[in-house]
Amino acid sequence: MIGKLEMFIALVKEQHFGRAATSLGITQPTLSTGIRQLEDHLGVKLVLRGSRYGGLTPEGQRALVWARQIVGDARRLREEMRYTREGLSGHLRIAVIPTALTAASHLAAAFNAEHPNVGFTIRSTTSVDLLKMLENLDIDAGISYLDNEPLGRVSSAMLYRETYSLVCAETHRLATREAVDWADLADEALSLLTTDMQNRRIINAAFMEAGVTPTVKLESNSTVVLVSQVLHGGTVTVLPEDIALFLTSGKGLKVIPIRRQGKGHAVGLVAPHQAPHTPVLQALLDMAAKLAARKSGQRRLTAARSARPGR
Incomplete structure (x- = not known):
């Protein structure tokens, strides 16, 4: 039954019998037979089909909710049993928004320092696709914004608040500034992430609030491409501070804070809402909270030192 439910979930995700079969590593006739057997077992028609996949029946829509829950529960059961045998082990699949890839690496490294028997697959994606992947059980967790657009019913642990910086060449007219305003970028040729x-x-909203219409010369879904374009293409870009510092290290580029940002949007770990989480996933959520507390403490210490007389 679990295998047939996984076939059903894959078919809904791919919306094509051939692609769903390929994703599962089985033949299309095997998939079609499995779906029919599931329908026979449940006593209802789940899938509209003619010459091709035509969507779900109303019964299929309700069955999909149960299928995801049952398959997810079965996977959690396997993880629980493995934990009793081997302790924390296994493999975590994490999807991450591009601007948080350095945070994902830090989280994985800190987690592996305490739990070396857990492996990671980390992939970059949009926040919208990340939520779809969570829903389809394609990933175990994600790192995304927590407070800007609706997340649905998820568990979460904040990692940090995002603050933005201008990235420009050392010879750029703004390179000597200690900080800039969004309005200072009004006439700049920009490289930015895709819409x-x-x-x-978020960046478009910041420009709009400043009364600026940005001049975007290049768009990419890769932060590496944005920084490369600054280095070789004569543009500037805007990135969160952490990934900006990482990508520009040793490259002759300047990272300059942008003022008037408020408290910044929260970025953190998100996971399907479960009770309870698997031991591995709960340990990952706990690690995210620990790293956030550590970073917050470091910032308070830095602020206190900066506020001392004579500083």
Whole structure:
């Protein structure tokens, strides 16, 4: 039964019998037979089909909710049993918004320092696709914005608040500034993330609030491409501070804070809402909270030192 439910979930995800079969590593006739057997077992028609996949029946829509829950529960049961045998082990699949890839790496490294028997697959994606992947059980967790656009019913642990910086060449007219305003970028040729990225929507809102219409010369879904374009293409870009510092290290580029940002949008770990989480996933949520507390403490210490007389 679990195998047939996984076939059903894959078919809904791919919306094509051939692609769903390929994703599962089985033949299309095997998939079609499995779906029919599931329908016979449940006593209802789940899938509209003619010459091709035609969507779900009303019964299929309700069955999909149960299928995801049952398959998810079965996977959690396997993880629980493995934990009793082997302790924390296994493999975590994490999807991450592009601007948080350095945070994902830090989280994985800190987690592996305490739990070396857990492996990771980390992939970059949009915040919208990340939520779809969670829903389809394609990933175990994600790192995304927590407070800007609706997340649905998820568990979460904040990692940090995003603050933005201008990235420009050392010879750029703004390179000697200690900080800049959004309005200072009004006449600049910009390289920015594509509009399907939530980061771009946040930056567009910041420019709009400043009364600026940005001049975007290049768009990409890769932060590496943006920094390369600054280095070789004569543009500037806007990135969160952490990934900006990482990508520009040793490259002759300047990272300059942008003023008037408020408290910044929260970025953190998100996971399907479960009770309870698997031991591995709960340990990951706990690690995210620990790293956030550590970073917050470091910032308070830095602020206190900066406020001392004579500083």
